[in-house]
Amino acid sequence: MLSVSFFQRDPLTCSRELIGCELVWDDCAGIVVETEAYLAEGDEACHTFARKSAREFIQAHEAGAAYIYLNYGVHWLLNALIKGGSQDGFILIRAVQPTRGIELMQQRRKLSAITQLGDGPGKLTQAMNVRGLDHGTSLCSDPRRWFLLKGPQGEVMADKRIGISKAAHHMWRFLLKDSEFDSRKPSH
DNA sequence: ACACGGATACTA
């Protein structure tokens, strides 16, 4: 399992290197195929820019903690806390390729198509049952929830982050090239 | 194209 030290480095490096790792969450698991990096300082799209609670979260938690919040009042979104490297930040998990617990994911998503179980940040949390009460729990020490290093699964490419109005030009979205499980095709 | 829906942080 990825240890705390993995998350104590530069957020952009962590975001890129999480691609190809397997996210294990209780009875379900999937290969991470898409992430986005958010920087705690100087990034207007990061929660720390407007939310006191996000800044306090960084203070109060160790690197590798799960930062989970409700988006648009509908979807839980899963992030990993990056802390203690050159700069702090968050990595948003945007898409996974299901590997374990697929039947459970199909039940929760009310869908059978494997490619649609985790091809979006809100979809994968629904499929894997990631909820608000898991906010703050560690992704480095909980025996049921961790990241597994699996080695390169293909070519990783960078693209602009999705769905944000501020600081939208940064190429801080990382995805597995040509994966059917990405939430969106790259823009160029 | 648009409805859905709640936490957070503002204003007063």
Place this chain on the structure above:
DNA sequence: AGTATCCGTGTC
């Protein structure tokens, strides 16, 4: 209290 904003999804 009320309002603006927000890292999305499903269906119209």
